[in-house]
Amino acid sequence: KPTIVWIRRDLRLTDHAALVAASERGGPVIPVFIRDGGVDALGAAPKWRLGLGLEYYAEVLAGLGSGLVLRSGPAREVLEDLVGETGAEAVYWMRAYDPDSVERDRRVKEALTASGVVAESFAGHVMFEPWTVETQQGQFYKVYTPFWKAVKGRTVPVPRPAPRALRAPPLWPAGERLTDWHLGDAMRRGAAVVRPYVRLGEAAAQARLAVFMRDKVDDYAQARDRVAEDGTSGLSENLSLGEISPAECWHAGLRAMQAGKAGAETFLKELVWREFAYHLMWHTPRLLTDNWRPEWDGFGWNSDERRAEVRAWKQGRTGVPFVDAGMRELYVTGRMHNRVRMVVASYLTKHLLGHWQIGQAWFEDCLIDWDPASNALGWQWSAGSGPDATPYFRVFNPVTQRERFDRHCVYVNRWIAEGRTRPSQEALSYFDAVPENWRLSPGDAYPRPVVDVKEGRARALEAYAMRAF
Numbered sequence: 001k002p003t004i005v006w007i008r009r010d011l012r013l014t015d016h017a018a019l020v021a022a023s024e025r026g027g028p029v030i031p032v033f034i035r036d037g038g039v040d041a042l043g044a045a046p047k048w049r050l051g052l053g054l055e056y057y058a059e060v061l062a063g064l065g066s067g068l069v070l071r072s073g074p075a076r077e078v079l080e081d082l083v084g085e086t087g088a089e090a091v092y093w094m095r096a097y098d099p100d101s102v103e104r105d106r107r108v109k110e111a112l113t114a115s116g117v118v119a120e121s122f123a124g125h126v127m128f129e130p131w132t133v134e135t136q137q138g139q140f141y142k143v144y145t146p147f148w149k150a151v152k153g154r155t156v157p158v159p160r161p162a163p164r165a166l167r168a169p170p171l172w173p174a175g176e177r178l179t180d181w182h183l184g185d186a187m188r189r190g191a192a193v194v195r196p197y198v199r200l201g202e203a204a205a206q207a208r209l210a211v212f213m214r215d216k217v218d219d220y221a222q223a224r225d226r227v228a229e230d231g232t233s234g235l236s237e238n239l240s241l242g243e244i245s246p247a248e249c250w251h252a253g254l255r256a257m258q259a260g261k262a263g264a265e266t267f268l269k270e271l272v273w274r275e276f277a278y279h280l281m282w283h284t285p286r287l288l289t290d291n292w293r294p295e296w297d298g299f300g301w302n303s304d305e306r307r308a309e310v311r312a313w314k315q316g317r318t319g320v321p322f323v324d325a326g327m328r329e330l331y332v333t334g335r336m337h338n339r340v341r342m343v344v345a346s347y348l349t350k351h352l353l354g355h356w357q358i359g360q361a362w363f364e365d366c367l368i369d370w371d372p373a374s375n376a377l378g379w380q381w382s383a384g385s386g387p388d389a390t391p392y393f394r395v396f397n398p399v400t401q402r403e404r405f406d407r408h409c410v411y412v413n414r415w416i417a418e419g420r421t422r423p424s425q426e427a428l429s430y431f432d433a434v435p436e437n438w439r440l441s442p443g444d445a446y447p448r449p450v451v452d453v454k455e456g457r458a459r460a461l462e463a464y465a466m467r468a469f
């Protein structure tokens with residue numbers, strides 16, 4: 001009797017507990033991906049990137065003699081139908097931790113179990129499941145450093161090898177065509193502009209990890225802040241869709257540490273930031289939607305998306321080169337350096353007093369490494385409303401940040417074309433990427449700052465002080 005493996009954000013073969021368990025049952029394995037409301041609600045870039053990931057993953061499965069069935073609709077109904085059509089005895093999947101998925105999965109499990117189908121979920125999208133880490137008082141963690149101390153010595157199971165083959169069913173259930181889903185429709189710049197920056201699939205992710213461990217991890221603790229360099233792993237894109245497991249990255253980091261590579265522990269710590277974000281999201285789902293600290297509810301962030309300054313921020317036209325470079329990098333590559341994410345987020349929420357949710361939504365629309373937990377935590381951290389956040393009086397100065405982390409303006413020059421006699425290809429590609437109605441051209445004058453950097457800081461501090469926390 002077949003086992004259905006419900007594929008979600010786990011587009012890999014290695015360290016995939018659900019696939020392993022399904023193949024160990026001995027019967028045919030039917031991998032299925034369901035386009036439900038959660039998929040439809042994704043932002044433009046993550047949805048487009050998911051489409052690429054699915055196309056690739058279907059090929060990988062085909063290479064194993066298997067396949068990927070695509071169906072649309074509410075997950076419970078789709079799975080019940082599939083069970084009915086195939087006579088499957090079990091449905092397996094990898095656990096998700098965001099509130100909507102948790103609720104959906106609970107209902108699916110209940111319904112399947114009630115009809116006598118084995119419904120089982122497995123860990124793997126995070127290493128330390130949120131309910132397994134608690135303080136001595138039995139509480140969840142609200143601050144990163146004690147969380148790190150609590151998990152750093154734990155044993156993370158060694159990644160399981162990919163199954164060598166997956167038995168196909170005698171007859172494949174009918175599926176839909178990926179192209180009919182139009183996952184890239186809202187991402188007009190996707191294929192032409194962003195695609196060259198994508199590293200697609202498990203093999204690319206594993207290669208990326210190997211190169212990082214061989215060439216970069218030693219210097220990672222310093223290089224990770226030099227924004228013009230490719231000094232980080234770049235794995236967030238793959239981790240986001242589960243094209244590589246965090247445990248595989250963790251074990252590579254541990255081996256590097258044992259080999260005496262200096263930056264390896266810093267890398268493990270960064271992986272644990274991701275875990276921490278999931279921990280907080282699971283324990284306090286309001287991380288995604290509300291000020292984590294309710295005392296911020298009365299703060300006067302401006303939620304007006306149409307404000308000229310906010311439009312300038314999205315378009316990389318604030319007149320502050322470091323901020324603009326970051327916003328353009330985001331638009332063209334679907335990613336942004338972590339240091340610059342912090343700077344542009346501080347600039348929006350503090351210099352422009354824009355609501356962090358505006359930034360959260362814009363990132364959700366533009367990032368190919370979009371992750372609900374890390375994005376929400378990053379924004380609430382920057383705004384000051386998060387659990388473990390920058391204090392409100394810490395306003396990143398985008399000018400001194402540029403001086404420290406892009407000393408020779410390599411990054412800024414890479415992304416800003418206006419006023420340059422010979423702008424870089426990347427800087428020019430931004431103008432190919434933007435919609436026509438933004439009416440931007442590389443020949444435009446570079447804008448004057450929408451707010452003076454010093455005045456914006458003073459205004460932010462005043463507004464924050466008035467709140468008198």
Ligand code: FAD
Nearest residue numbers: 232233234235236270271273274338341370371374375378
């Ligand atoms: P590396 O430096 O190589 O780190 C290794 C891995 O550790 C990353 O791939 C990532 O999974 C994890 N990691 C590193 N830093 C963080 C962090 N601060 N928080 C959580 N996990 C981290 N990351 C996302 O994956 N998706 C997002 O949507 C996202 N939104 C962000 C929004 C804001 C405002 C900020 C400040 C940060 C955000 N981050 C997000 C975190 C971070 O910027 C990226 O994870 C990082 O830039 C990815 O690059 P990398 O893979 O080369 O990271």
